[in-house]
Structures are given as C-alpha cells and as structure tokens.
Amino acid sequence: MKVNNNDAESSAVDVSVDCVVFGFDDRKLKVLLIEQRNPDRSTRMKVQTALPGDLLIKDESLDDAAKRVLKELTSLEGIYLKQFFTFGDPARVKGLKDQEWLRVFRNHPERRVITVGYYSLVNMEDYKPRPSSFAGKARWVDVYEIPSLAFDHNAILSTAIDALRHELLADNIGFELLPEKFTLSQLQHLYEIILDRKLDKRNFRKNVLKNEHLTPLAEKQKGVLHKPAQLYQFKRKK
Amino acid sequence: MKVNNNDAESSAVDVSVDCVVFGFDDRKLKVLLIEQRNPDRSTRMKVQTALPGDLLIKDESLDDAAKRVLKELTSLEGIYLKQFFTFGDPARVKGLKDQEWLRVFRNHPERRVITVGYYSLVNMEDYKPRPSSFAGKARWVDVYEIPSLAFDHNAILSTAIDALRHELLADNIGFELLPEKFTLSQLQHLYEIILDRKLDKRNFRKNVLKNEHLTPLAEKQKGVLHKPAQLYQFKRKK
DNA sequence: TCAAAAGTGTTCCAATTACACCCATGG
C-alpha cells in the first residue's frame, strides 16, 4: 500500500532558495555573488564563489526564504523578487568541492538539496553590503564575466538571465534596476545591456513614453559636459 | 557558525511533484484528476479529488519524477512535460482532510511538503487508464468545471492553465493535444477553448500555415456530413 | 435540395522599422 513513503525510498531532502540579485551600475549588468563561508582555518579549502542562498527554515514560505536571504545580504526589503525555476538534479551538490564545503557547514552534507531559484532587481545605490549568516564577502560581478561557481550555480544564473530577458520584454520591469530618477538614455542603455543588442533611440523613446508610466520631473541632469538630460520617474501603479 | 542547518530550525521537508495532465476531446479542455487512495475500509474518510503526484524518490530528478507519475498513471512516455512553478506554502498540506489522508498514507504526515508543478499535454486517444500506486481511479474533468481539490491543488491547476495559455501563444504547442492527423478546424477549436475566446477562421489559418510546420496529408476527413476537411500533420523539427 | 462545416482574399489600420540633423552644455 504505502509505496514511496518508506524512508528507504523517499529519503530526506533539503530545500533551499538561491537568489540571483541583479544590479546595474550605469555600464554593466551585474549580479551579486558571495564567497562561501570559509571553514575554520583548519582545512585550507579553496573558497568558492556562489549565489547567495540558504536552506528553508521551519514554517517559512519559499518567498519568505528568498526575502530573508536578500535582507540578510543587502538590508533591502520590498524589492522586486520572482521565482523562476526549481533545480533538483540529484547530482547538483555532489561535486568534490561542494561536498567538502557541505561537510563543514551542513548537518546533512549527504542529503540532496532541491533549490528554488529567485531573481531580484535592486538599485545598486541602495545596496549596502552586510555580513550575513550564510555567506562571506559579497561582490558585484558582470553577468557577462561570471567565474566558475559552486554547485550548479552557473546553470541557475544563466536560466535567471533568460527569465530576466523575457520578463523585461513582457512586463517592462527595467526601472527596478535604476535609481529613483533617471534619464531615458540610462533606461535605454539598461535595456541594451540586458537584451545584448542595440536599440534605436527614437523608437525606444516612442515606446517607453507610450507604454510605460514615466513622469518627467521638473529637474535635469547637472554637471554633465553636454546637453543635460530630462530626468524621469516611474509612476508605480497601485 | 552553523546557522540554519540544525534540525530544530531547518526541519525535514518532503518534496513531491504534481502533474497537471491536459487533454482535449474535440470539445473540451480536460485535466486528469485522481481520487485519492482510499484508507482501508476502516475509517470512512471522504475521498478527495486531487492532481496526480507523488513524493520524489531517491536519486530521481524532478523531471524524472514527473515522468514516472505520468507513466504510472497513463502508460505514456515521451509526452510533452514542463515544469511551471513550485509551491511551498507551509500551510499547503495542513487542511483537516489533507492531514487525515496524510496520516494514513505517509510516513511523515506532519512534514511540510514542497511540490513542484508540471503540466503535460497528451493526446486523449493515446491515454489508457492504468492502476497506479499513488492513486485510485482517474478521470478527465473539464478545466472549466473543476471541483474542490485536495491540498492547494485548485491553485496549482489555475497556475498551470495560465502557464499553458502563455506557452500556447509563445510556442504553439497546441498540436501536442491533438491526434497525429487533424484538421485546421480542430486546431482552431483547441486554441479557442484554451484561450477562452473566438478566433477568426481566415486569420487563424493564415497564421498557422505561416508560422507552424504543418504538412497537408494526401488524405481527407471521411464520413462527415459536410465537406470533408484536409488533414494535417505536424512536422516535428529535430 | 438541404444542412453543415470547409475553404478562401482583400481592405484597413496599427505597430514597427529605418533613418539624420540640430541643441544645450561645459571645458
């Protein structure tokens, strides 16, 4: 009768969330990567770079776990956050280095870990690095120059980038990555970098001014060595 | 140091997959629902209707788990299958009836269960009901007349329908629901039912003949009491 | 000959693309 519920067959599994935190510094699309916590000097394991993430805690929803990771890491709350895919390959945490790390930092290093991927969009100006319980130092890395990451995080990241591109085209979420006040050129540049192609300036402006809810401010760029640009703000719809 | 990895905080979690199996009977869009297995006559618990699903087993990927559930239920292999969302609300299996059922059929009824949602598209003609280890009888139910389901399966199902609509528009996966040979009217009717709106016949044909890879067969409909329609087949791209 | 669905083109409008010059500022 009971088929897959004996512990022999359906063994315990851990569930985590991993967050792909995107940021934009006016030139490059970046993602926030952490150094994995370092084992107490004893071993001299090579530190791996990884996506921020953590195991789910008791009675915490997936979204809440992602918010918690994000808040611990960046102090930010209320930022754009979206579940995009769940990764459950049984071998995804079985790499040699990954196992080494898990043996130090997890109670059940042998357990498989299913991870739910989230991506979030933050305005880099708002970001303040912060010591977090699950990570060493964090840094922004160009999404087009990602090193080799722990676990299957390279795959997770590239899935996130695909999801971000689709979402950008479908729902125009780009402004989440910009400061409160921005110019249309900044916005266009952001789109060009995410989509990885040039856009026509006049057509781009026509489109965003039609489709987006942009309010021109009574304020212009200052201190630039060319004609100062009009600043805009998104009217966030309720 | 160790933060969320002590068993007190990150308690054991079960992971399951749930499959939303869509079918089309030439009139209605249907979904395959099961009766939950019945506790041995002893208790007379009311049988709930649910989506087919099962706990992940050892060393099985998420995709493989979904394929297994599908194969056990329908004997079908190689059919269209897509992960669409993961549901992890801590309360999602805490309903009264749900707990009753879990206490009979699961070794750890108190555990939270995270479930990864898949949907699949099957040609109803190919489907042969089959006794499965995780379910009682299965039946096809009109997606627009879904009863109250176990757990959070109503929410999972409506998320699946949204995902199906998007996918249909983006990737034209409609033919997966049709028999090998079909008419353009059947295809149009399918689109109309999934999207829940009328489509213009001439425009629809123009579009699918442009965009899809349809091969007209040297064969027509037979035995219909009107002009027999051209039959088509999809050229599946390699 | 009738009922039922199959099949077929054209026109109109909206959206998308391509494209080049003048402007305001700071140095």
Next chain:
DNA sequence: CCATGGGTGTAATTGGAACACTTTTGA
C-alpha cells in the same frame, strides 16, 4: 568654438483585424 550626448519626426513596411461568400459532402 568644439566635443559630447540629448532630443526630435516622417516615410515605408509589416503585421494584425475585420469581414462574406462559394464549395463539397451525406442525408
């Protein structure tokens, strides 16, 4: 006065939407 990026409009093309009648079959 020069370098720099800001800002603007139009024409051509493409794609989507609306729309009605003739054809073939079986009963």
